[in-house]
Amino acid sequence: QDTVLGEGLAREGGAAWESQVAAFGEVLGGEPLEWGRLANEHPPTLRTHDRYGERVDEVEFHPAWDSLVRLGLDARLQSLPWVDPRPGAHVARAALFMLLGQVEAGVGCPLSMTFASVPALRAQPDLASDWIPRLTSGDALCGMAMTERQGGSDVRANETTACPDGDGWVLDGHKWFCSAPMSDAFLVLAQAPAGLSCFLVERPQRGFRIERLKDKLGNRSNASAEIALDGAEARIVGEEGRGLPTILEMVNHTRLDCVLGSAALMRRAVAEATHHAAYRSAFGRPLAEQPLMQNVLADLCVESEAATVTALRLARAYDEADGPFRRLATAVAKFWVCKRTPPLVAEALECLGGNGYVEESQLPRLFRESPLNSIWEGSGNVSALDVLRALAREPETSEAFLAELRLAAGADARLDAAIGRLEQELVDPEARSARRLLELLAVSLQGSLLVRHAAPEVADAFCASRLDHPGGVFGTLPPFLDHAAVVERHRPCL
Numbered sequence: 001q002d003t004v005l006g007e008g009l010a011r012e013g014g015a016a017w018e019s020q021v022a023a024f025g026e027v028l029g030g031e032p033l034e035w036g037r038l039a040n041e042h043p044p045t046l047r048t049h050d051r052y053g054e055r056v057d058e059v060e061f062h063p064a065w066d067s068l069v070r071l072g073l074d075a076r077l078q079s080l081p082w083v084d085p086r087p088g089a090h091v092a093r094a095a096l097f098m099l100l101g102q103v104e105a106g107v108g109c110p111l112s113m114t115f116a117s118v119p120a121l122r123a124q125p126d127l128a129s130d131w132i133p134r135l136t137s138g139d140a141l142c143g144m145a146m147t148e149r150q151g152g153s154d155v156r157a158n159e160t161t162a163c164p165d166g167d168g169w170v171l172d173g174h175k176w177f178c179s180a181p182m183s184d185a186f187l188v189l190a191q192a193p194a195g196l197s198c199f200l201v202e203r204p205q206r207g208f209r210i211e212r213l214k215d216k217l218g219n220r221s222n223a224s225a226e227i228a229l230d231g232a233e234a235r236i237v238g239e240e241g242r243g244l245p246t247i248l249e250m251v252n253h254t255r256l257d258c259v260l261g262s263a264a265l266m267r268r269a270v271a272e273a274t275h276h277a278a279y280r281s282a283f284g285r286p287l288a289e290q291p292l293m294q295n296v297l298a299d300l301c302v303e304s305e306a307a308t309v310t311a312l313r314l315a316r317a318y319d320e321a322d323g324p325f326r327r328l329a330t331a332v333a334k335f336w337v338c339k340r341t342p343p344l345v346a347e348a349l350e351c352l353g354g355n356g357y358v359e360e361s362q363l364p365r366l367f368r369e370s371p372l373n374s375i376w377e378g379s380g381n382v383s384a385l386d387v388l389r390a391l392a393r394e395p396e397t398s399e400a401f402l403a404e405l406r407l408a409a410g411a412d413a414r415l416d417a418a419i420g421r422l423e424q425e426l427v428d429p430e431a432r433s434a435r436r437l438l439e440l441l442a443v444s445l446q447g448s449l450l451v452r453h454a455a456p457e458v459a460d461a462f463c464a465s466r467l468d469h470p471g472g473v474f475g476t477l478p479p480f481l482d483h484a485a486v487v488e489r490h491r492p493c494l
């Protein structure tokens with residue numbers, strides 16, 4: 001049972017999917033937990049040639065991976081809001097995605113990219129009518145290839161070329177990172193005569209070679225490849241020279257999923273830590289009853305709850321086509337929630353002592369996964385600079401963001417003071433202090449959401465420790481707070 005997720009699902013508009021979400025959680029708590037372990041202990045391998053020396057470029061996965069992908073497709077993580085566009089569908093999908101992410105994060109990558117490719121493909125109606133039904137039904141997967149050897153943040157420096165060829169195009173170049181390379185199609189950026197443009201490249205084809213798979217820190221169940229494009233046949237998506245805005249339609253949605261994925265990792269780590277501490281004794285008493293451990297656990301729970309409420313509120317912004325708020329909140333949440341995940345997972349791991357450092361506990365897997373969402377789809381600084389760009393070019397974004405914060409005005413003096421500081425910092429933001437601004441934007445949003453929606457002890461702990469006197473490590477909540485009550489709200493009841 002996940003109280004915070006359940007409350008958020010109903011509050012943000014996903015009540016119609018409550019039973020589906022609960023049933024999915026039930027399923028995931030069984031055999032799929034073991035599939036997650038297996039898929040990571042048996043990572044994919046690349047088979048480049050067949051016995052006759054012909055290129056085949058096939059990625060071979062453990063059956064556990066296939067089972068997990070199938071679970072995600074059956075839950076319509078690749079399509080829910082596109083095929084069932086009732087209000088709340090994005091929130092429902094978010095809850096489902098966060099449940100799967102607690103069991104296995106790697107499969108989130110192909111599911112997320114396939115889901116996110118749909119709005120980008122709409123820029124090209126003939127391709128959309130051909131591909132969107134295949135992608136939403138789960139018959140095909142779509143990946144994305146932007147990053148090249150010389151740079152991923154600055155994709156305008158892409159060197160891959162696109163030349164017109166009959167009705168289509170031909171692409172030549174390379175892509176340094178291309179995850180889920182077994183997909184059926186990819187959205188690829190390349191330089192056309194009129195500038196950087198977006199293309200759909202189908203696989204398999206001779207012009208698309210998988211050179212090798214990356215040996216990654218984590219995310220090991222998922223394949224990430226280096227790709228050679230050697231006369232690859234392609235079709236343009238959107239207007240020539242408008243590749244960046246076209247693919248940003250996709251990237252916005254994968255950024256939402258980075259937030260969901262990181263909130264899911266936090267939740268899994270907190271579930272493991274609170275469960276362990278409830279049953280492990282030291283010095284004659286359960287760890288969960290010892291005041292200092294209670295403070296650490298409560299602090300972790302507060303962070304996890306803040307991430308979950310932020311993720312679900314952000315998902316609602318996608319349901320409501322909530323333009324300016326969504327624009328700013330996506331970048332702010334991508335920066336903050338993803339950045340907070342590695343320290344949280346590290347501290348949760350330590351709650352299990354030496355056992356947390358051992359693979360069987362699954363915490364090492366979470367720990368290795370935890371930095372990734374902050375890197376791909378725009379690394380931390382790129383998100384921070386994106387926020388500055390939005391504030392400068394679209395002033396309505398800060399108005400919409402502040403309006404959301406002020407919904408809690410007057411409810412907590414510490415939050416009011418933080419919003420006041422933020423209003424000053426927003427006056428003339430500059431790059432060198434962008435991270436400070438992002439942090440204040442993020443904790444003000446989280447404070448506003450928690451004050452309005454969380455249990456009073458959680459909101460109080462958040463405001464005291466994140467807005468009033470921020471501490472450097474977890475476990476520094478003020479002593480007068482009800483730590484045990486916070487932990488109890490988050491401990492899984494088995």
Ligand SMILES: Cc1cc2nc3c(=O)[nH]c(=O)nc-3n(C[C@H](O)[C@H](O)[C@H](O)COP(=O)(O)OP(=O)(O)OC[C@H]3O[C@@H](n4cnc5c(N)ncnc54)[C@H](O)[C@@H]3O)c2cc1C
Binds near residue numbers: 178372381
């Ligand atoms: C496991 C994995 C899978 C991936 N899968 C894909 C995929 O499927 N498709 C794809 O296209 N890409 C993929 N990527 C690539 C990923 O999106 C890039 O790694 C990321 O965008 C950063 O680009 P880069 O690695 O070239 O780093 P760089 O662009 O070189 O950046 C290095 C650092 O500099 C910072 N930085 C950059 N510009 C500035 C600036 N102006 N001011 C201050 N700091 C700055 C960045 O934030 C970063 O911390 C994947 C990456 C990983 C790790």
